[in-house]
Structure formats: structure tokens, C-alpha cells
Amino acid sequence: MRIFSGIQPTGTKHLGNYIGAIQQFVTHQDRGEALYCIVDLHAITVAYDPRELRRSVYDLTALLIAAGLDPARCMLFRQSGVPQHAELCWLLCSVTELGRLQRMHQFRDKSVAQRELVSAGLLVYPVLQAADVLAYRAHEVPVGEDQREHLELMRDVARRFNQRFGDGEEVLVVPEHRIPEIGARIMDLQDPTRKMSTTSSSVEGTVYVLDEPDAISKKFRRAVTDSGSEIVRSPEKPGVSNLIEILAVARQVSPEQVEADMASARGYGDLKVATAEAVSEMLAPVRERYVELRADEQRLEAILREGAQRAIEIAADTLADVRDVMGLGPGAKRRERSVP
Numbered sequence: 001m002r003i004f005s006g007i008q009p010t011g012t013k014h015l016g017n018y019i020g021a022i023q024q025f026v027t028h029q030d031r032g033e034a035l036y037c038i039v040d041l042h043a044i045t046v047a048y049d050p051r052e053l054r055r056s057v058y059d060l061t062a063l064l065i066a067a068g069l070d071p072a073r074c075m076l077f078r079q080s081g082v083p084q085h086a087e088l089c090w091l092l093c094s095v096t097e098l099g100r101l102q103r104m105h106q107f108r109d110k111s112v113a114q115r116e117l118v119s120a121g122l123l124v125y126p127v128l129q130a131a132d133v134l135a136y137r138a139h140e141v142p143v144g145e146d147q148r149e150h151l152e153l154m155r156d157v158a159r160r161f162n163q164r165f166g167d168g169e170e171v172l173v174v175p176e177h178r179i180p181e182i183g184a185r186i187m188d189l190q191d192p193t194r195k196m197s198t199t200s201s202s203v204e205g206t207v208y209v210l211d212e213p214d215a216i217s218k219k220f221r222r223a224v225t226d227s228g229s230e231i232v233r234s235p236e237k238p239g240v241s242n243l244i245e246i247l248a249v250a251r252q253v254s255p256e257q258v259e260a261d262m263a264s265a266r267g268y269g270d271l272k273v274a275t276a277e278a279v280s281e282m283l284a285p286v287r288e289r290y291v292e293l294r295a296d297e298q299r300l301e302a303i304l305r306e307g308a309q310r311a312i313e314i315a316a317d318t319l320a321d322v323r324d325v326m327g328l329g330p331g332a333k334r335r336e337r338s339v340p
């Protein structure tokens with residue numbers, strides 16, 4: 001079983017990223033061969049500062065290790081350190097429908113939000129994401145709910161590639177997404193009808209992984225809740241439902257258990273205090289380890305380099321097959337195969 005996921009280096013990582021993705025990365029590293037990629041090539045599809053980008057890759061590397069990724073048990077690397085991602089992206093463009101890319105939600109949202117250039121890279125973004133996963137013939141992709149559309153496109157691209165070039169063979173693996181049952185969509189504390197996000201939500205409504213306990217408790221204390229006082233999940237109570245899910249994840253219990261534990265609470269105030277405490281406790285060790293790890297950039301670079309070297313071995317093998325079936329290059333591999 002091979003697992004792959006990617007995460008953008010830019011933007012301060014928040015509780016949604018932590019619960020929806022990073023925690024899953026940590027759990028999955030023991031379920032098989034896991035590859036985690038810091039997607040700097042995706043980050044350049046919108047306006048950015050080159051120096052800041054390089055720094056943010058180290059920030060995220062330190063954060064991921066602080067959260068529990070172990071370079072001895074997974075491959076952690078920079079996307080631009082493995083040239084096969086960009087190459088496969090180009091090759092997959094030939095089996096990707098343009099109209100489909102133009103209709104992707106993220107492309108529509110981000111192109112409207114861009115004040116300067118809407119780059120071609122923004123349109124091709126999902127093809128690069130498909131290449132990320134397909135280059136490793138990964139079976140599973142742990143991500144949050146917002147990546148569903150990208151995963152569907154990726155599966156279609158893999159299927160279409162196999163149909164067009166596979167000659168009955170599965171040259172590329174059609175991957176499955178792994179979206180967590182609880183916490184796949186953590187909502188903004190100030191506006192629980194919107195997802196917590198780096199770009200579109202408020203600082204007051206967003207809990208960052210590196211926030212101090214004081215900041216965390218302030219944000220939860222001011223969280224927007226709903227009318228009534230019953231602590232149960234329901235579509236009419238998006239604020240309370242969000243807090244219940246967060247508390248369940250932080251305490252590692254089910255949301256039903258949280259509802260039962262909170263049955264005798266005096267009101268939403270108790271729920272907010274309990275959630276703030278549990279989240280602070282969950283994030284404090286991450287923050288402490290982060291400070292220590294971030295100080296040693298050379299070590300972080302060595303980890304990324306080693307991860308990339310191991311990743312290249314796998315990706316190069318896939319690319320050799322892909323080039324071969326597409327009729328690119330002399331086709332040595334195919335000839336070898338057909339010799340009895």
C-alpha cells in the first residue's frame with residue numbers, strides 16, 4: 001500500500017489543516033509506504049515572493065516533523081526537488097479536457113480573487129496535482145473535504161490515460177481518497193458556514209497550529225455559536241457542531257461521546273472552554289518541538305534532500321513506463337518486455 005499527499009508551503013497552517021490533513025498524514029505513515037510532498041510548484045501559481053517561498057518550505061518541514069512525521073518512516077520532500085512531477089504534468093495535459101479545468105471550483109474562485117495575473121499555471125494546477133500522485137502509483141490520498149473535486153479529476157485522468165495508452169494494462173494506478181469521517185471540514189469560528197482557510201477567513205476565526213494557549217482560548221471564547229443552549233450537532237447549529245467535532249478530535253473520542261459528556265454543561269460557555277483547553281493541549285507539544293526543529297535549517301534541508309532522492313527512484317520508474325507507452329524516446333523498456 002502506497003500513500004501520497006501534498007500540502008502547500010505558503011500560508012500559516014491552521015487547525016483545519018492540522019485535523020483534516022496533517023494528523024492523517026501522521027497516522028497513515030504506519031499503514032504503508034508514505035510520501036508527503038511540500039508543493040512549492042503549486043505555490044507559484046498565484047502571486048508570491050521567492051524568498052518567502054523558500055523560507056516557508058522550511059517552516060512547513062519543521063511543522064510536519066513537529067506534528068509527528070518521522071523521516072525514517074516516510075518520505076518527506078519538496079516537489080521541485082523531483083523533476084518528474086513537472087514532466088508528468090505536461091504529459092498528462094494531453095489526456096485532460098480543457099473545459100473540465102475551466103469548470104473546477106478552485107480555479108473559478110482563485111481566478112476571481114487574483115487582482116493581477118490569472119496565470120495558466122492556476123488552470124493547470126489540478127493536472128500537476130494529478131501528476132504528484134500518479135507519478136508514484138499511489139493507492140490512497142489522505143486529504144480534507146475541499147480536495148474532493150481535485151481527486152475526482154485525478155482519477156479520471158488516470159483512467160483516461162490507461163484507456164488511451166495502456167493497451168489493456170494499468171500503467172497508472174487510479175487512487176482512492178481518504179477523507180476523515182470527523183474533521184474533514186473545520187469551520188471558521190467567526191463564521192461557521194465557511195471553512196477555516198488561510199485566504200478567506202478572519203484571523204479571529206482561525207486557530208493557527210502555532211498559536212499560544214492565550215490566543216487559542218480567546219478565539220474559542222469569542223466563537224460564534226447559535227441560538228438555544230443544547231449541546232448537540234445539527235444542521236441548524238453550525239457553530240456548536242463545529243466545536244463538538246473539534247473537541248472530539250482533540251480528545252480522541254467520538255462526537256456522540258462529547259455530546260454525552262457535555263449533557264450537564266451550563267451552556268455553550270462550558271463547551272468553548274473545554275474545546276480551547278483540549279486544543280491547547282493537543283497543539284502545545286507541536287509548538288515546542290517546532291521551535292527547536294526550525295532552528296536547524298541544514299538538517300531540514302538534508303531531510304528534504306534525502307526524501308527527494310528516495311522519491312525520484314519511484315517516480316523515475318513510472319515515468320519510464322509513461323514515456324514508453326506514449327511513444328516518446330526510443331522505447332527501450334517496451335522492446336525489452338516483448339522479448340520472450
Ligand code: AMP
Pocket residue numbers: 006007008011015016017018019020021022142143144145146147183184185186187195196197
Ligand atoms: P493546503 O494548506 O491548502 O495545502 O491544505 C492542506 C490540507 O488541509 C488539504 O488536504 C486540505 O483538504 C486540508 N484542509 C484545508 N482546510 C481545511 C479545513 N477547514 N478543514 C479540514 N481540512 C482542511
Ligand code: TRP
Pocket residue numbers: 004005006007008039042128129130132133141142143147150
Ligand atoms: N491542492 C492541495 C491543497 O491545496 C495540495 C496538493 C498538491 C495535494 N498536490 C497534491 C494534495 C497531491 C493531495 C495530493 O491542499
